[in-house]
Amino acid sequence: MKDLRDFLKADLVVEEEVDPEYEISAMLHENPRKTILFQRVKGSKLPVVGNLVTSRERMCEALGTTKENYIHHVTRAALRCEGEFSLVDNAPVYERRCSSLEELPILKHFEKDAGRYITSGVVIAKDEEHGRNASVHRMLVLDGHRLAIRLVERHLHEYYKKAEARGEALEVAIVIGMHPALLFASSYSFGINQDELCLASALLGEPIELAKCKTVDLEIPANAEIVIEGRILPHERVDEGPFTDITGTYDIVRKQPVVEVTGIYHRRDAIYHALLPSSVEHRLLMGMPQEPRIFTSIAKVARVKNVVLTPGGCNWLHGVVAIEKRGEEDAKKAILAAFEGHPSMKHVVVVDDDIDIFSGEEVEFAIATRFQGDRDLVMLRGVRGSSLDPSAGKTGLTTKLGFDATKPLNNLEAYEKARIPKK
Ligand code: MN
Numbered sequence: 001m002k003d004l005r006d007f008l009k010a011d012l013v014v015e016e017e018v019d020p021e022y023e024i025s026a027m028l029h030e031n032p033r034k035t036i037l038f039q040r041v042k043g044s045k046l047p048v049v050g051n052l053v054t055s056r057e058r059m060c061e062a063l064g065t066t067k068e069n070y071i072h073h074v075t076r077a078a079l080r081c082e083g084e085f086s087l088v089d090n091a092p093v094y095e096r097r098c099s100s101l102e103e104l105p106i107l108k109h110f111e112k113d114a115g116r117y118i119t120s121g122v123v124i125a126k127d128e129e130h131g132r133n134a135s136v137h138r139m140l141v142l143d144g145h146r147l148a149i150r151l152v153e154r155h156l157h158e159y160y161k162k163a164e165a166r167g168e169a170l171e172v173a174i175v176i177g178m179h180p181a182l183l184f185a186s187s188y189s190f191g192i193n194q195d196e197l198c199l200a201s202a203l204l205g206e207p208i209e210l211a212k213c214k215t216v217d218l219e220i221p222a223n224a225e226i227v228i229e230g231r232i233l234p235h236e237r238v239d240e241g242p243f244t245d246i247t248g249t250y251d252i253v254r255k256q257p258v259v260e261v262t263g264i265y266h267r268r269d270a271i272y273h274a275l276l277p278s279s280v281e282h283r284l285l286m287g288m289p290q291e292p293r294i295f296t297s298i299a300k301v302a303r304v305k306n307v308v309l310t311p312g313g314c315n316w317l318h319g320v321v322a323i324e325k326r327g328e329e330d331a332k333k334a335i336l337a338a339f340e341g342h343p344s345m346k347h348v349v350v351v352d353d354d355i356d357i358f359s360g361e362e363v364e365f366a367i368a369t370r371f372q373g374d375r376d377l378v379m380l381r382g383v384r385g386s387s388l389d390p391s392a393g394k395t396g397l398t399t400k401l402g403f404d405a406t407k408p409l410n411n412l413e414a415y416e417k418a419r420i421p422k423k
Helices: 023-030 056-062 070-080 155-165 180-186 196-204 280-299 330-341 360-370 409-415
Strands: 012-014 036-038 048-050 096-098 122-127 131-136 139-143 146-149 170-176 209-212 219-221 226-232 238-240 254-256 258-266 272-274 303-309 318-324 347-352 377-384 397-405
Touching (some): 023 036, 056 280, 070 280, 122 180, 131 180, 146 226, 155 170, 170 219, 180 280, 280 318, 280 330, 303 330, 318 330, 330 347, 330 397, 347 360
Parallel strands (some): 048 272, 318 347
Antiparallel strands (some): 036 048, 122 170, 139 146, 146 258, 209 219, 238 254, 303 318, 377 397
16 A cells, blocks of 8 residues: 655655754744655654645656646545455554653644644544544644644544543544545535545555554554654644644634643654645645646636636635636636635636636736736625635635636637748
């Protein structure tokens, strides 16, 4: 079964000792397109890899597709995935045990971050009604055996609230260091009854091998690098944040639940995956899984060809949509459907399918030559948007703009691209 090591191609190997506080994050920040392996990390025996995914192309490679076919590929995988797992004994991830979080090379990334944060941890949990869930959460190290976990109000939060209402802790396994397809699947917007690990199996083209946890009643991918087992305690909250999020600005301090660690295990020669907040890798992992959902939403109202959340918009706030326009209102319908498919999106540009949506220059060309502000702009005031956009203010309300940069169907001749005849 594919693991982190199958995917890892280091562009740079750092042999001298580096500090997990700021030094590693600074190098990753300065070299966003380079996968860097840090062999000696101060205070830990484990090496660190960062910028594992350095481009959209590399992410697509991890998922077994190309950027042109990505949305169809993932949508198909999500439809065909069914639970089929094998359980293995003697899983590599359980080769060694360590006694404290202090032994792991967990980074402090930015100046005003609250402390050392685990950012690549996939949290696996179970619920009687909804089954297994896998999702990515940031976790702040409180001491050698406790973490604060940020639970946004999605599936794991729901599992936790149910356990808490019964007065019980929620068992979790925090898995670090896997093939990027597993991180991607864990970031995908599935229904609450769907198992993200099934999607990972479908994307990898083989059923994931699982291993039984040692201290909690859960199963995890057997060839992960590291696992932290524990329980999210009921009725306990601590300060979590500030933390640098995808926009590269600080997220606020909130009261969040606490994980009490019950066991830490790793492969004999484990590699710790550091995911730098606001990096190319972080943005792609958050943004790309939203694109199929936006596509599906637009497909209900127009003939959509492709969708992308652009790097300049942090792969989160800005979208570009290519459509095959058949009715004059198609682009405006696509704008509203795009906002519905991804409520965090603030600005969206709709173009004809002769524009390469992966090229910022071509999209700007479409705005320059096919868009008129008084005719083609859609403005939505005071609607719910992303909490990560500092300009949206404390109310959580924002103004959204949609740019119809498609050619008017009744005047296509004016837009004909001049050709040079072959001699
Ligand atoms: Mn889920």
